Structures are given as C-alpha cells and as structure tokens.
Amino acid sequence: MNPDRQDQAERERILARYFNVASIRGDxxxxxxxxxxxxxxxxxxxxxxxxxxxxxxNWFSISFTIFLVVLCLLFALGFxxxxxxxxxxxxxxxxxxxxxxxxxxxxxxxFGPFFGWIxxxxxxxxxxxxxxxxxxxxxxxxxxxxxxVPLVPYARGKAAFIAIPLLLAIxxxxxxxxxxVLADLHxxxxxxxxxxxxxxxxxxxxxxxxxxxxxxxxxxxxGVAGVPLRITWLPHSRxxxxxxxxxx
Numbered sequence: 236m237n238p239d240r241q242d243q244a245e246r247e248r249i250l251a252r253y254f255n256v257a258s259i260r261g262d263x264x265x266x267x268x269x270x271x272x273x274x275x276x277x278x279x280x281x282x283x284x285x286x287x288x289x290x291x292x293n294w295f296s297i298s299f300t301i302f303l304v305v306l307c308l309l310f311a312l313g314f315x316x317x318x319x320x321x322x323x324x325x326x327x328x329x330x331x332x333x334x335x336x337x338x339x340x341x342x343x344x345x346f347g348p349f350f351g352w353i354x355x356x357x358x359x360x361x362x363x364x365x366x367x368x369x370x371x372x373x374x375x376x377x378x379x380x381x382x383x384v385p386l387v388p389y390a391r392g393k394a395a396f397i398a399i400p401l402l403l404a405i406x407x408x409x410x411x412x413x414x415x416v417l418a419d420l421h422x423x424x425x426x427x428x429x430x431x432x433x434x435x436x437x438x439x440x441x442x443x444x445x446x447x448x449x450x451x452x453x454x455x456x457x458g459v460a461g462v463p464l465r466i467t468w469l470p471h472s473r474x475x476x477x478x479x480x481x482x483x
Contacts, residue, residue, distance in 0.1 A: 322394055
C-alpha cells in the first residue's frame with residue numbers, strides 16, 4: 236500500500252474509533268443520523284439550559300446554540316459526502332501560504348466572533364470604544380473573509396455545488412454577528428440630554444430624551460431622579476459610553 240493510502244486508512248481508523256463506529260466506509264448513514272439528531276437536541280436543549288440557569292436568553296446563548304447546531308450539521312454533511320468522491324475537489328493542494336491561511340477558515344469563523352465579543356464585553360468608554368469595536372470587526376468580519384478567499388479556487392466542478400454555498404453561509408454567520416458594531420463604527424456615538432424622574436406609583440425611573448432618540452431607561456440605568464443627564468452612547472449596539480449630570 237502506498238503512503239497516501241496508508242495515511243488515509245489510518246485517518247479512517249482514528250475517526251471510526253473517535254465516533255464509536257465499526258467503520259466510516261460506506262454511506263455513513265449511522266453517523267449522519269447521529270449528528271442530525273445532535274443538531275436537533277442542541278437547538279432545543281441549549282437555550283433551555285441557559286434559561287433554566289440564568290432566567291433569560293441573550294445574544295450569547297443564541298449564538299452558542301447556533302454554533303453547536305452548525306457544527307453538528309457540518310459533521311453530518313462531511314460524513315455524507317465523504318465517500319461521494321464525485322463531489323470532492325480535483326484541484327491538488329499546493330501547501331503554499333494561501334493554503335495555510337485557508338486552513339484556519341473554520342477556526343476564524345467559530346472563534347473570531349467569540350474573542351471579539353469578549354473584547355467588547357469590557358465596558359467601552361469614549362476613549363476605548365473605537366479600538367474595541369475595530370478589533371471585533373477584524374475578528375468577526377475581516378479574518379473570516381481573508382481565510383475564506385484562498386479556498387475559492389478549490390470550488391470547481393461538482394465540488395462547487397457544495398463548497399460555494401458553504402463558504403458563503405458559514406462566512407456570513409460571523410459577519411452577521413457584527414452588523415450592529417459595523418453600524419456604530421460608521422455612524423459614531425450619539426450625545427443626548429435625558430430628563431429622569433421617579434414614578435410615584437411604581438417607584439421606578441422614567442426617562443425622556445430632550446431630542447429625538449431611541450435611548451431608553453433600560454440603556455441608562457439611572458440611580459438618581461431630578462438631574463438631567465448628558466448621555467453619550469452607541470445607538471445600534473445600545474452601549475452607554477458616559478453619563479454626566481447637568482446642573483442648571
């Protein structure tokens with residue numbers, strides 16, 4: 236047996252042992268069904284577990300659910316087409332710099348938005364928000380696109396029917412997670428004057444902007460009534476950068 240076939244056989248044995256099946260040759264229906272069922276369970280149980288633990292669902296829990304579902308679907312798709320060689324690319328791998336960059340495409344799409352979210356989770360300020368948002372845009376948009384481009388030449392023949400939709404759909408996921416950040420980078424922060432008072436019947440605060448604005452009390456989280464506040468905030472991602480009391 237030549238070295239290439241030996242390597243392929245060894246990879247198949249490792250995968251079969253990892254997924255606890257006798258072999259990954261044939262049509263792999265058993266493994267495909269497992270991952271399709273896993274995608275269904277992930278879509279149902281992951282949001283439920285987040286809600287039971289934290290009492291709410293936020294964008295992180297939704298994004299993590301999408302990540303698990305897409306991961307299971309990619310495994311199912313990969314095993315489904317593993318033995319359908321007519322859909323495999325015929326372009327030989329050159330091993331050059333572009334191929335090395337393209338090898339990190341899935342990693343960039345999965346972990347770029349995660350690390351970008353971590354960077355912007357630290358409360359942005361008027362002096363830090365821009366570099367925080369630019370770092371997130373690089374990790375969530377530029378990096379996935381840069382790593383996807385070197386893979387395009389391999390999408391030829393029948394492989395293009397699978398590769399092109401995958402490249403577009405998977406790359407669009409991290410980009411879509413950054414749309415509000417891109418909008419704030421484009422428009423910049425907004426400064427508004429807000430009047431605040433406490434509602435006697437409920438004891439809660441009510442807020443009204445002196446000019447047309449989408450800002451709400453939930454964004455401001457005021458602690459004192461009666462003193463107008465000058466708010467600088469990012470309206471698309473709804474992040475308050477500064478709050479200053481205005482004394483008449």
